[in-house]
Amino acid sequence: xENLTAKAFELRKTVLHMIYQAKTxxxxxxxxxxxxxxxxxxxxxxxxxxREKDPDRDRFILSKGHSVESLYAVLxxxxxxxxxxxLTYSTYxxxxxxxxxxxxxxxxxxxxxxxxxxxxxxxxxxxxxxxxRTYRVYTVMGDGELAEGSVWEGAMAAGHYKLDNLCAVVDxxxxxxxxxxxxxxxxxxxxKRFASxxxxxxxxxxxxxxxxxxxxxxxxxxxxxxTVIIADTTKGYGVSFMExxxxxxxxxxxxxxxxxxxxxxxxxxxxxxx
Amino acid sequence: xxxxxxxxxxxxxxxxxxxxxxxxxxLCSDSRGSASLAPxxxxxxxxxxxxxxxxxxxxxxxxxxxxxxxKAYAASPACFLSTRSMEQAKVDVAxxxxxxxxxxISGGVSYGALGMTHHSAQDIAIMGSIPxxxxxxxxxxxxxxxxxxxxxxxxxxxYIRVGRNPVEDVYSPEDTSFVMNKxxxxxxxxxxxxxxxxxxxRPALDGVNLLKEKGVKAALLDMYCIKPFDEVTFLKYLNExxxxxxxxxxxxxxxxxxxVSQITARENPKKVxxxxxxxxxxxxxxxxxxFDYYNxxxxxxxxxxxxxxx
Numbered sequence: 001x002e003n004l005t006a007k008a009f010e011l012r013k014t015v016l017h018m019i020y021q022a023k024t025x026x027x028x029x030x031x032x033x034x035x036x037x038x039x040x041x042x043x044x045x046x047x048x049x050x051r052e053k054d055p056d057r058d059r060f061i062l063s064k065g066h067s068v069e070s071l072y073a074v075l076x077x078x079x080x081x082x083x084x085x086x087l088t089y090s091t092y093x094x095x096x097x098x099x100x101x102x103x104x105x106x107x108x109x110x111x112x113x114x115x116x117x118x119x120x121x122x123x124x125x126x127x128x129x130x131x132x133r134t135y136r137v138y139t140v141m142g143d144g145e146l147a148e149g150s151v152w153e154g155a156m157a158a159g160h161y162k163l164d165n166l167c168a169v170v171d172x173x174x175x176x177x178x179x180x181x182x183x184x185x186x187x188x189x190x191x192k193r194f195a196s197x198x199x200x201x202x203x204x205x206x207x208x209x210x211x212x213x214x215x216x217x218x219x220x221x222x223x224x225x226x227t228v229i230i231a232d233t234t235k236g237y238g239v240s241f242m243e244x245x246x247x248x249x250x251x252x253x254x255x256x257x258x259x260x261x262x263x264x265x266x267x268x269x270x271x272x273x274x
Numbered sequence: 275x276x277x278x279x280x281x282x283x284x285x286x287x288x289x290x291x292x293x294x295x296x297x298x299x300x301l302c303s304d305s306r307g308s309a310s311l312a313p314x315x316x317x318x319x320x321x322x323x324x325x326x327x328x329x330x331x332x333x334x335x336x337x338x339x340x341x342x343x344x345k346a347y348a349a350s351p352a353c354f355l356s357t358r359s360m361e362q363a364k365v366d367v368a369x370x371x372x373x374x375x376x377x378x379i380s381g382g383v384s385y386g387a388l389g390m391t392h393h394s395a396q397d398i399a400i401m402g403s404i405p406x407x408x409x410x411x412x413x414x415x416x417x418x419x420x421x422x423x424x425x426x427x428x429x430x431x432x433y434i435r436v437g438r439n440p441v442e443d444v445y446s447p448e449d450t451s452f453v454m455n456k457x458x459x460x461x462x463x464x465x466x467x468x469x470x471x472x473x474x475x476r477p478a479l480d481g482v483n484l485l486k487e488k489g490v491k492a493a494l495l496d497m498y499c500i501k502p503f504d505e506v507t508f509l510k511y512l513n514e515x516x517x518x519x520x521x522x523x524x525x526x527x528x529x530x531x532x533x534v535s536q537i538t539a540r541e542n543p544k545k546v547x548x549x550x551x552x553x554x555x556x557x558x559x560x561x562x563x564x565f566d567y568y569n570x571x572x573x574x575x576x577x578x579x580x581x582x583x584x
Binding site: 055059102108109110111112113115116119120121122123124125126127128130131149150153154156157160 | 299320321323325326328330331334335336337338339340341342343344346361362365366369370371372
């Protein structure tokens with residue numbers, strides 16, 4: 001477990017490099033979601049390079065597609081594609097574009113336009129039920145994303161069809177481009193909302209691998225209804241001057257900020273390993 | 275007069291094919307009645323998905339199913355499917371290249387008096403402008419049957435629009451010349467070329483027959499495949515004639531007429547007249563009354579051709 005916390009800090013360094021080099025990306029949401037992705041890909045999800053078409057693999061949809069840099073970093077580290085390819089991120093003619101693209105190994109569906117991922121996941125989960133397969137479907141949504149009406153169409157269908165093979169995670173970092181989610185469009189009653197649509201609601205500390213691991217175990221054990229993990233995270237988690245700052249939603253670091261950020265992430269990585 | 279609407283033909287084909295192919299899944303948005311899908315829901319409940327009145331998740335769920343190996347047929351009134359679900363069609367279906375066939379039912383002005391909310395006079399423009407999305411408007415029940423059967427054997431996204439009411443046959447069961455993605459030549463002629471699609475093919479055929487009585491030789495193409503557009507057949511006839519008339523149950527903006535005009539301007543500039551719906555809410559009335567008001571009938575086609583040939 002400690003190693004995975006360290007792994008998440010290491011992968012944040014990769015993300016920071018990518019974004020600095022490409023001069024584009026969404027650092028804030030990348031850093032808040034990283035522990036969720038690491039917990040899924042290193043502990044819970046049944047996926048591996050070479051098995052991209054395996055009908056029994058678990059499925060993952062990054063509904064908050066702008067955090068693709070973190071997903072790329074994880075998939076690359078897992079061996080879905082070589083690091084040289086990752087370094088083409090956002091460059092001329094690269095397929096490693098700023099939102100998930102299913103031309104890339106390990107990415108199931110294109111996303112980027114918010115509010116689609118949950119319904120697509122519902123379709124995947126329904127297919128699993130119809131075919132009698134045991135794979136699970138995971139999707140990660142941003143909390144700002146929940147303002148999209150289509151999210152609730154998907155939530156309604158998942159509850160209606162009692163999709164216990166579906167687990168949604170809300171990256172509850174409480175910030176979106178314009179500022180606090182509670183100022184832009186409040187979501188503080190998420191538990192009641194999902195529960196009223198027939199979901200089992202689980203809370204987790206979203207930047208704690210241990211807490212997330214327990215939440216995913218609980219989700220797997222839940223029968224007869226879909227689960228949602230409301231993961232309380234910190235936007236920009238890991239770099240103190242980025243944390244909880246809406247401005248870091250998609251700001252590109254200066255060279256000085258890059259060095260300071262890498263240094264801090266490295267310190268935290270080492271501490272986690274001790 | 276034929277009593278079977280094209281939407282019912284689609285259901286009949288799917289009911290039959292689903293017996294053999296368990297991967298066929300039909301989805302609807304509280305539209306099992308209007309899409310004539312009740313027989314499918316009754317005979318193949320395990321292959322049927324109801325999403326309620328939720329057209330966005332209808333399309334996304336279809337895409338999710340398709341990404342797991344299903345052949346997803348999502349049916350919903352064309353007006354909602356083409357506009358409310360446009361982004362899902364763009365992202366989850368076309369961009370992600372999922373095997374989803376979007377069935378727009380009660381298309382065009384099928385809903386007559388229900389007004390602009392229920393008319394789909396923009397769906398060719400909307401769906402046709404999405405990369406990797408094919409667009410088909412079959413003209414009668416026989417062609418609809420051939421088209422759906424052909425689509426079942428491919429894995430690419432498509433939008434298919436059919437109307438609500440039965441349409442008079444263009445073809446016969448014995449003689450339905452259908453080649454996937456090739457326009458059907460319904461009449462030969464070297465004076466003028468008439469290109470029609472969907473429910474406008476039958477009046478176009480009647481118009482061409484009236485022209486024959488007047489000594490005007492009109493060629494007629496049933497361009498059910500709006501995208502991919504069969505340029506080869508079109509150009510073969512374009513090069514022979516003096517002018518072109520297009521007929522469609524759609525606004526002139528971004529539909530069949532626009533495409534034909536663009537290709538004509540590029541390849542062999544000639545006069546093109548677009549018979550279509552106007553860029554405004556259409557009048558109240560049943561389909562026939564609406565068509566007659568806008569000259570989308572045999573006589574309107576004759577008048578347009580005679581004007582062009584003066």
